[in-house]
Amino acid sequence: MxxxxxxxxxxxxxxxxxxxxxxxxxxxxxxxxxxxxxxxxxxxxxxxxxxxxxxxxxxxxxxxxxxxxxxxxxxxxxxxxxxxxxxxxxxxxxxFIPDISKAYGNMNFDVRTVNLILANHFYRQGLFDLGDCFVQEASEPDTASLKLPFLNMYNILETMRSRDLGPALEWAAAHSAHLMSDGSSLELKLHRLQFLDILHRGDKSEALRYARTYLAPFASLHKVEIQKLMACLLWAGRLDQSPYAEFMSPMQWDRMIEEVSQQFCSVLGQSHESPLGVAVTAGVQGLPTLLKLASVMAAKKQEWLSMKQLPVPVELGRDLQFHSIFVCPVLREQGSDENPPMLMPCGHVLSKQSIVKLSKSSTRPFKCPYCPLEATFSQCKQLHF
Missing domain, CATH: 1.10.287 (Helix Hairpins)
Known part of the structure; x- marks a missing residue:
């Protein structure tokens, strides 16, 4: 198509x-x-x-x-x-090709796994009534563990839309260690937003007390950020006329709601985007190539579903490129844990199996297939993608 x-x-x-x-x-x-x-x-x-x-x-x-x-x-x-x-x-x-069955193989799906994937998708999208209805009709027990975390998340996001940061701050404080290990400054950003909200109402003394209690612990790691917030005290009640007017932009709340959602999913050990949604999007983008491949292979009376890897690349958008994939230019095989990519002294990269075949010995030098330089197996370093 x-x-x-x-x-x-x-x-x-x-x-x-x-x-x-x-x-x-x-x-x-x-x-x-x-x-x-x-x-x-x-x-x-x-x-x-x-x-x-x-x-x-x-x-x-x-x-x-x-x-x-x-x-x-x-x-x-x-x-x-x-x-x-x-x-x-x-x-x-x-x-338009109405029969898309040629683009996928006959696979045995575990019904319960598929049901849980669908239920998880509904709950993470905030469609709790739909998720409950699906779980009930699918007769799937013990799905409360799927629903409750996202129900908590959407309750926090809803209170944030009402300009109430209390639940979000409590959650961030409870998961402070995890956020710090991820390099996230979410807790500070939430306290900053609360501090600015107090200051915007003109309560300078209350804002100062809040800063001493909740912003001071972050001063050693975020000195410049804290200095800017302290300068905002000079503009209490009229921040929109100050050099820091961008802090009062409604976009700040929208960004924080999005970041809280992302970090909440990270704490749960899940991606921010729905895995089912990503899989469907990738399938739709790759479908034309797969259908064309199926037609070509059928004309040649060959079965492509039995191949270990596709004979042609399937181009997907940048949003669907989550990690780098190394393919050895010599053996034309994709890298793996058993056959990782190796960096040679000359800067070229080959798979470990290619270097083993070229060197024939750990001490014997061999010539790089792409330049005149020589190297030994011990001089090659494994790359981690």
Whole structure:
């Protein structure tokens, strides 16, 4: 399924539709304007010559409408639109493959695992009623452990949207060690937001007490940040007019809500994005390539599902590139724990198996296949991706 071809055909049809709609509206407006002017002339006509004036006005109106030829213009634009729609329909029929079963193999899925994946997806998206309904109809017991963490998370996020940081601060304090190990300054950012909120209300003394209690412990690691917050005390009640006005931007709250959501998932040991959503997105992007590969292999009477790896690369967007994958340029095999990538002194990288075959000995030097330099096996260092 060539998505680029379909998109081009859709764009052309959409452009024609917008042009046709704009032209039709313009004709309607012009005709309406001529009718309103004719009506005004009729209403202001002299009573002694009503019949004569009425004939003249109506004749003039008819001539102007004929000059506009609205029917011909509408028919012309509609004809062009129909041609574009017809081409788009043919492009869909030509490229759309209704049977996508060729793109995947026959796999045995564990029903319970699939059900738990779906339930987890609903709960992490905040669709708790839908998740409960699905769990009940799937007759899956013991799913409370899936629901409760995300229920807690959404309760915290909801209170943050109401400008209440209490639950978020309690959660951050309870998981302070984990946040610090991840290099996150979430707890400080939450205290900063609370400090600025107090200061924005004009309570300078309360803001100072809050800073001494909750911001002081972070001073050694975030000296510059704390200095800026202390300078904000000079602008109590009018921060929006200060050099630190960006601290009061509504975007600060939106960013904190997003960061709390990310860190909450990190503490749970889960990704911020739904694994099911990511898998479906990747499958949709890779589907055209897989369908084309299946057709080519079928024509050659070969079965690609039995291959250990795909014979062609499947291009996915940058959002779906989570880690680097090393493929040895000599053996054309993907790196693994047993066959890791090795850095040679010359800067080229080969797999461990390639270097073992080239060296034939741990002390015997061998020539790099990509440059004239030589190296020994002991001089090569393992790379970690």
């Amino acid at each position: 060539e998505l680029a071809t379909l998109k081009d055909a859709f764009d052309r049809a959409s452009k024609k539709q917008k042009f046709s709609s704009s032209l039709n509206q313009e004709l309607i407006n012009r005709a309406e304007n001529e009718l309103e002017q004719a009506l005004k002339k009729i209403q202001s006509a002299d009573a002694d010559s009503d019949f004569f004036n009425l004939r003249v006005i109506l004749k003039e109106l008819g001539n102007k409408l004929n000059e506009m030829s609205p029917i011909n213009q509408v028919e012309g634009s509609q004809k062009e639109l129909n041609v574009a729609l017809s081409k788009f329909t043919k492009a869909i029929e030509k490229n």
